[in-house]
Amino acid sequence: MYELLKDIFGNDIIAYIIGAALPLFVFILPFALFAVYLERKISAFMQDRLGPMRTGPYGLLQTIADILKLIQKEDITASETDKKFFNLAPYLVFAGSYAAFAAIPFSGMYIGSNVDVGIFFIVAISSLVVAGLLMAGWASNNKYSLLGAMRSAAQIISYEIPTVLIILTIVMVTGTLSLEKISQMQTAYFWNWMIFGGAGWGLTKFLLFPFMVVAFIIFYISSLAEVNRTPFDIPEAESELVAGYHTEYSGMKFAMFFLSEYANMFAVSAIAVTLFLGGYQSPFGYLGNTLGISWLIPIEQLFWFTSKGIFFVTIQMWLRWTLPRLRVDQLMAVCWKYLIPYAFVNLIIVGIITLL
Amino acid sequence: MKQYFKNTWEGLYTVFVGMIITFKHLFVPSVTIQYPSVKVPLPERVRNRLYVNMDDCIGCDQCARACPVNCITIETVKSLPEEDLGKTSNGKKKALWVTKFDIDIAKCCYCQLCVFPCPTECIYMTDVYEFAEFERNNLIFNFATLTADEAEEKIINYEKMMAEKEAQKAAAAKAKAEAAAKTKKEDNSTEKNNGKEKDSE
Amino acid sequence: MSIYDVIFYLFAILTIGSGYLVVTSKNIVHSAFYLLFTLFGVAGLYVLLAADFIAIVQLMVYVGGILILLLFGVMLTNKVTDVKIRTGTIHIIPAVIGTGLLMGVIVSMMLRTNWKSEPGELPFTTTYGLGRILLTDYVLVFELLAMLLLIALIGAASIARRDNE
Ligand code: SF4
Ligand code: SF4
Numbered sequence: 001m002y003e004l005l006k007d008i009f010g011n012d013i014i015a016y017i018i019g020a021a022l023p024l025f026v027f028i029l030p031f032a033l034f035a036v037y038l039e040r041k042i043s044a045f046m047q048d049r050l051g052p053m054r055t056g057p058y059g060l061l062q063t064i065a066d067i068l069k070l071i072q073k074e075d076i077t078a079s080e081t082d083k084k085f086f087n088l089a090p091y092l093v094f095a096g097s098y099a100a101f102a103a104i105p106f107s108g109m110y111i112g113s114n115v116d117v118g119i120f121f122i123v124a125i126s127s128l129v130v131a132g133l134l135m136a137g138w139a140s141n142n143k144y145s146l147l148g149a150m151r152s153a154a155q156i157i158s159y160e161i162p163t164v165l166i167i168l169t170i171v172m173v174t175g176t177l178s179l180e181k182i183s184q185m186q187t188a189y190f191w192n193w194m195i196f197g198g199a200g201w202g203l204t205k206f207l208l209f210p211f212m213v214v215a216f217i218i219f220y221i222s223s224l225a226e227v228n229r230t231p232f233d234i235p236e237a238e239s240e241l242v243a244g245y246h247t248e249y250s251g252m253k254f255a256m257f258f259l260s261e262y263a264n265m266f267a268v269s270a271i272a273v274t275l276f277l278g279g280y281q282s283p284f285g286y287l288g289n290t291l292g293i294s295w296l297i298p299i300e301q302l303f304w305f306t307s308k309g310i311f312f313v314t315i316q317m318w319l320r321w322t323l324p325r326l327r328v329d330q331l332m333a334v335c336w337k338y339l340i341p342y343a344f345v346n347l348i349i350v351g352i353i354t355l356l
Numbered sequence: 357m358k359q360y361f362k363n364t365w366e367g368l369y370t371v372f373v374g375m376i377i378t379f380k381h382l383f384v385p386s387v388t389i390q391y392p393s394v395k396v397p398l399p400e401r402v403r404n405r406l407y408v409n410m411d412d413c414i415g416c417d418q419c420a421r422a423c424p425v426n427c428i429t430i431e432t433v434k435s436l437p438e439e440d441l442g443k444t445s446n447g448k449k450k451a452l453w454v455t456k457f458d459i460d461i462a463k464c465c466y467c468q469l470c471v472f473p474c475p476t477e478c479i480y481m482t483d484v485y486e487f488a489e490f491e492r493n494n495l496i497f498n499f500a501t502l503t504a505d506e507a508e509e510k511i512i513n514y515e516k517m518m519a520e521k522e523a524q525k526a527a528a529a530k531a532k533a534e535a536a537a538k539t540k541k542e543d544n545s546t547e548k549n550n551g552k553e554k555d556s557e
Numbered sequence: 558m559s560i561y562d563v564i565f566y567l568f569a570i571l572t573i574g575s576g577y578l579v580v581t582s583k584n585i586v587h588s589a590f591y592l593l594f595t596l597f598g599v600a601g602l603y604v605l606l607a608a609d610f611i612a613i614v615q616l617m618v619y620v621g622g623i624l625i626l627l628l629f630g631v632m633l634t635n636k637v638t639d640v641k642i643r644t645g646t647i648h649i650i651p652a653v654i655g656t657g658l659l660m661g662v663i664v665s666m667m668l669r670t671n672w673k674s675e676p677g678e679l680p681f682t683t684t685y686g687l688g689r690i691l692l693t694d695y696v697l698v699f700e701l702l703a704m705l706l707l708i709a710l711i712g713a714a715s716i717a718r719r720d721n722e
Contacts, residue, residue, distance in 0.1 A: 013560050042382075044386070045386070046378045046381045047381070048385075049386055049387070050386045116609065117609050120613050121613050123617065124620075125616065127617060127620045127622075128620060130621065130625055131628070134625065150629070150632070153628075154629075157621075157625060160621075318378065322375050322378040334367075342364075
C-alpha cells in the first residue's frame with residue numbers, strides 16, 4: 001500500500017500522511033454517515049415507525065443534512081469551562097479511537113501499520129479514549145459531565161479485563177499478537193475461522209469449538225460495554241445525565257464525539273471479526289482465485305471485512321433497541337461476577353486444550 | 357452455584373427472546389402516517405378554525421358576547437331605512453352594516469361557545485387546521501365583506517343620517533314650538549327635507 | 558531529515574514540553590492531564606527505539622492504568638482540586654545541590670557506559686524474545702512480581718470489603 005502511494009507521490013512523508021488519512025475519509029466518515037442512517041432506520045422499524053423519510057428518497061440524505069447542520073452550528077464554550085482541555089478533549093477521544101484503525105487489517109493489501117503487537121496496541125491505545133473522556137468530563141465543569149466521564153472510565157477499565165482475557169485466549173491458540181497473522185491463519189473457508197476452532201482438522205478443533213463460542217459471546221458483550229453502547233450506556237444515560245461527558249459540547253466538537261463513537265463501534269466489531277470470524281477472509285473461497293484475477297482478491301477481502309464488520313454493528317444496534325439500560329451495580333456485577341470468571345475458566349480450559 | 361448458572365442462562369436466554377421480538381417487529385408494517393402528504397380523516401364534529409358566512413350575519417354581536425376570551429370584535433353601523441340589506445338564508449331581515457368582524461384565532465380556544473348563540477347559524481367551525489403563521493397579527497382573520505372605504509362610507513352615511521335626524525328633530529322641536537303660531541309652514545319644510553335626503557343618496 | 562527524525566523531534570518536544578507543564582502548572586488536575594502527554598511521548602520514543610512491546614506496555618500501564626487511577630483519585634477528592642500548588646522556588650541552595658548531584662550521577666553514568674553505537678540489525682519484533690527471556694532467565698522475578706501484585710489485589714479487595722460491613 002505504502003509502496004503504491006510512494007510511487008504515485010514520490011515522497012515518503014506525503015505517502016505516509018495520505019496513507020494515514022485514508023481510512024478516515026474513505027472509510028470512517030462514510031461509514032458513520034451510513035451507520036447513523038442505519039441506526040435510525042433500524043430503531044424506527046423495530047418500533048413500527050418509518051424513521052427519516054423526508055430528506056432525499058427514503059431519507060437517505062438525512063445524515064448528510066445533519067452533518068451540515070453540525071458544521072454550521074455555533075461552537076459554544078461555556079464560560080466556566082477549562083478552555084484548553086475542553087477544546088482538546090474531543091480530539092483526544094477521536095485520536096484514540098482513530099488510532100485503533102491503524103492496526104486493523106482491512107484486507108491483505110491495506111493494513112495501516114502491520115505491527116507485530118497489533119491487538120495489544122489496539123487495547124492499549126483505547127486508554128487514550130478513557131483519558132480523553134475524563135478530560136472532557138472534568139473540563140466541562142458540569143456535574144453531569146463529570147459523573148458521566150467517571151462512569152465511563154470505570155466501565156471501560158472494568159470491561160477491559162474480560163476483553164483482554166479473551167484476547168489472551170485467542171493469542172494462546174494462535175501464538176501471535178499480530179492481527180494480520182491471525183487473519184491469515186483463518187484463510188479461505190469458514191470452517192477455518194477461530195470460532196470454529198481454527199484451521200486444521202485435529203481433535204483440538206472440535207474440543208475448542210464450544211469454548212470459542214463462549215469466548216466470542218463474552219468478547220462481544222464486553223466490547224459492547226467498552227464502546228458505551230446500550231445496554232451499557234450508563235455514561236451517557238439520557239434520563240439521568242443529560243448526555244454524560246458531552247453535555248456541554250456543541251457543533252463540530254460534538255460531532256467529533258459522535259464520529260468517534262461510531263468509529264469505535266466499527267473498531268470493536270472489526271476486532272471481533274478478525275479474532276473470531278476470519279477477519280478479511282472470505283467464507284467460501286475467492287472469486288479472484290477461480291477466475292485467476294489476482295487484483296480482485298484484495299477487493300473481495302475488503303468487501304468481506306466491511307460486510308462482516310457492518311453485520312456486527314447492526315447487531316449492536318439490534319441489541320441497543322432491544323434491551324433496557326443496566327443499573328450501575330448490575331453493570332459491575334455482570335462484569336466482575338459473570339464475565340470475568342467465565343473468561344478465566346475459559347482461558348484455562350483453552351490453555352489445557354492447546355497443550356494437548 | 358446452581359443459581360449462578362441459572363442466572364447466566366437466564367441472562368443470555370432473555371436477551372435472545374427480546375432480540376427475537378424486536379426482530380419480528382422489523383417486518384411489522386409501520387403505523388406512521390406521513391402527515392403532510394397523507395392526512396388522517398377528521399371526525400365529524402371537529403373544532404378547528406372558525407368561519408363566518410357574512411351573507412347571513414346580522415351583526416347581532418351575540419357571538420362576541422359569548423366568547424370567553426373576547427377574541428371576536430364586531431362593529432356595526434345601522435343601515436339607512438331605504439337601504440335593503442337582503443335577508444339571511446333563514447329569513448331574518450338584516451338591518452346592520454357589519455363594518456368590522458375580526459376573530460383573533462391566536463386567542464381562540466376552540467370552545468365553540470360562539471357558535472350556539474348565533475341566530476342565523478352563520479358562524480361555525482371548519483375542518484381547516486393548518487393555518488400557522490410567522491406573525492401573530494396574521495392570525496387575526498377579517499371576515500367583514502365591506503372594504504375600508506365602503507365601511508367609512510356607511511359610517512359617514514349613518515352619521516349624516518343621524519345628523520339629519522337630529523336636525524330633523526331639532527327642526528321638529530322648533531316646528532312644534534312654532535306650531536302654536538303657524539301650522540302650514542311646517543308641512544312644507546318637512547317635504548323639502550325629504551327631497552334633499554334623496555338627492556344625497 | 559527523514560521522517561524518522563521528524564517524528565523523533567515531535568515526540569521529544571511533546572515529552573519535554575508537557576513534562577515542564579506538569580511541574581509548573583498550578584492546578585493539580587492540569588498536571589495530571591499533562592502527564593498523559595508526557596507518558597504518551599515516552600511511549601512514542603520507545604517505538605522509535607524499536608521497543609514496540611515496551612511502548613505498548615507503557616501506554617497500557619501508565620496511560621491506561623496509573624494515570625486514570627491518578628485522575629480518579631484527584632477528581633474524587635474534591636478538596637485536592639482546589640488546592641493551589643506552590644510552584645515557585647523555595648529552597649534554592651539545597652535544590653541546586655540536590656539536582657547538581659543527580660545531574661553529576663547521570664552524566665558520569667552516561668560517560669562510563671559502553672554505548673554500542675554500531676548500527677546493529679533492529680529486530681522487527683521484540684515480543685517473542687521478551688516472552689522467552691521472561692519465562693526462562695527471569696522466571697523467578699516474574700513470578701515473585703506476579704505474587705506481589707496478587708497480594709496487593711487481595712489486600713485491596715479485603716480493605717474495600719471491610720468498609721462495607
Ligand atoms: S370558539 Fe370559543 S374562544 Fe373561539 S371565538 Fe368562539 S367563543 Fe371565542
Ligand atoms: S351571532 Fe351570528 S349573526 Fe350574530 S354577529 Fe355573530 S355571526 Fe353574526
